Amino acid sequence: MFIKRLPTFEYHAPVSIAAALDLMARYKNNGRFIAGGTDLLLAMKKREIAPQHLISLNGIAALKGISLDKKGGVKIGALTTLAEIERSDIIKKQFLPLRDAVDVMASPQVRNLATIGGNLCSAVPSADTAPPLIALNASLTLVGPRGKRNVSVEAFFTGPKETVRKAHEILTAIMIPKPEPSSAGCYIKLMRRHAMDLAIVGVAAYLKLDAGKKVCKEARIALGAVAPTPIRVPEVEALLVNKAIDEKLVTEAARIAGMQCRPISDIRASLDYRCSMVEVLTRRAVMEAYRRITA
Known part of the structure; x- marks a missing residue:
């Protein structure tokens, strides 16, 4: 009730x-x-x-804001709202997969209240901020009575609604490294409606190409809503690296991604449908990341 x-x-x-x-x-x-x-x-x-x-935590100024660090990466305070991320020129210009995610999250009213730290700490498998942050190789800063520690976003989640954060620790910041030359990423979300809905599947892709913008030198693919936690697919990443990006290669990579996910069947989608959509969205996300580099 x-x-x-x-x-x-x-x-x-x-x-x-x-x-x-x-x-x-x-x-x-x-x-x-x-x-x-x-x-x-x-x-x-x-x-x-x-x-x-x-x-x-709302009265703690140290937990708010978006700023570039000395190395060109970005620091996002955990109390920064999704709306502030959506409006940020820094995020829009350099960390577009995260902007892709917040653009399709909740409603404007909720985005004005919801924080990126809260979204991560809720650890819902369908949460949209986790896959793009994993693809961007982001890390988190946790502060507790015993001091400060850093953990990658990929290692942060241990199960549905469970993380490595202790109850007495505060997530203070999200750190994203400076984007490398000839690199870009993308996040695509499948949902039943065009807005105000949870992800059926979420796929984030990051590519770094060689100087000629032909051969993939690094790839990170992260999936959401298809396992107890957000996951990477190293088999797909290994297939893409040191090869020229083309439709045939990406189609094969997407097929493997669909085989590697571990979704459940629930009221929003069946297991088989989610696996099929992982394949479709992985192909689209990788090709869009490639397009953003070469455009």
Whole structure:
């Protein structure tokens, strides 16, 4: 049964990471961090969880914003909203697969509230930000009482709604390396509607070509909504590397991708349909990444 009224809780609004960690240490299992709240508050209304203390991260300026680092990569604060990513010229010009993803996520109202950190920490297999970040070789910064650690986005997820983040840790930033010359990526999402829907299948592709823009020197392919966690397909990547990109090669790579996924059948799509669509979307994503390099 869906319960609309939120359970009773105490709200805390720290203004620093240290203060937020202190509050979590005090309340332990009775506390939860909250960012945009678009997933957490819904879970509370459904009585899936009932934390007695919500520790808001929204007042912590260090967790917000998009900036270039000294090496030309980008740092995205975990509290940056999807709408801010959508509007960012940095993301639009250099990290287009992530822009592809946020463009097809939720509604404008939700994108104004939902944060990239919250989307990652929810660890839903169909979450759209994970595949493009994996394809872009992104990493995450986690801060806890024992200090800071970095983990790749690929290694972050351990199962549906499960990650390596400990309850007392805060995801503070997403780091994406500087794009290499002659490289580009793409994210394509299949959904039942044109907007406001979860992914049936999501495919992100990244290619780096040689100086002549003919031969693939590096490839990363990431799939979403077809396994308990977002996955890469190394067999496809190995097939593409050191070969000239053409329709025949990409068609074979896409066929292998369709064989490597591990989806389930549910109300949105059957296992067989998802595997077929992985093949279709992988071919489209790889060819679009190639087009973006050579255009």
